[in-house]
């Protein structure tokens with residue numbers, strides 16, 4: 004199949020030829036005609052499958068036709084499409100794709116994100132923008148300041164919805180959606196379809212066409228999962244042992260409570276391992292400094308409570324440790340998904356004590372397989388953890 008069979012017009016087809024795109028990818032084949040037909044879409048697709056072009060191309064096609072027919076003049080501070088992304092990096096990348104694919108068209112686009120001065124962004128919005136790519140926080144700020152109005156919005160795209168939820172943007176997303184016109188087209192893209200993503204889709208999108216694309220092997224996360232059964236009192240000694248014995252360069256260590264986080268940092272310090280703890284009580288400035296140090300490798304070991312870890316988004320993170328196994332299966336999936344991104348190799352290690360048995364069963368049932376167990380001399384377990392029953396259903400879910 005060629006792109007022309009997808010009913011894209013001449014200027015777009017020329018650009019695609021110039022870029023050397025000879026045929027649409029699987030997601031593009033399915034999404035482009037569906038979006039052009041004005042339908043809602045929920046798509047499970049990973050980065051690397053061509054998903055950006057699968058929504059950008061039909062948006063450009065639709066808006067350029069409206070321009071040519073002159074049946075829609077954009078007013079100041081108005082936008083036609085809003086693409087929400089979890090990070091500034093992704094916003095910039097998606098907007099660059101819009102520029103690239105739309106270079107022969109007369110449409111405007113803009114990337115808008117926090118952490119930079121808002122004045123220039125406000126100025127850019129003054130004449131209206133056809134396609135705005137934004138992170139949720141800054142977008143809401145702009146809406147509150149009336150620098151931006153949604154009354155002409157036609158299409159909402161939630162890109163990498165799972166990552167947005169992972170990073171704790173759900174309240175912002177809900178507040179944004181409340182402000183949008185009820186009559187609009189909705190497109191949701193997500194690498195994984197967790198229960199949280201499904202719930203968001205159900206609340207916000209009616210009658211969607213569902214598309215599911217399996218990423219090719221290279222784009223699928225390669226996460227090696229293993230667990231160690233351990234008695235509660237031995238966990239910090241075991242962690243120190245692994246860090247030293249296996250010469251870990253980096254680990255994001257998840258722990259249940261902020262008190263536990265502070266205690267673990269001091270226990271590691273006693274064994275000569277420098278770590279920092281991040282939890283809700285630390286100021287924003289301190290948290291950002293710690294994140295930065297961890298991202299650049301200056302800090303090797305970061306101990307975080309689940310909530311505090313939400314803002315952490317690190318490409319190339321090699322290892323996560325569930326020092327405490329999470330209660331919710333979704334949390335386990337989110338946590339391990341922070342490693343092994345973009346085809347890189349990642350490792351997810353869980354410390355499992357007897358009390359965690361039910362959680363372990365629930366996690367392994369969801370994964371559909373038992374997680375490999377490793378044993379280390381010097382850490383015998385007094386309270387053994389039985390092997391899971393894969394079809395186990397927690398009592399309250401029966």
Ligand code: AMP
Pocket residue numbers: 023024025026027028031049050051052053054055056
């Ligand atoms: P994405 O999944 O959107 O991150 O895209 C992955 C990469 O594939 C990007 O570098 C795109 O430029 C490229 N790409 C997207 N669609 C096609 C296509 N039909 N043919 C060749 N390359 C493509």
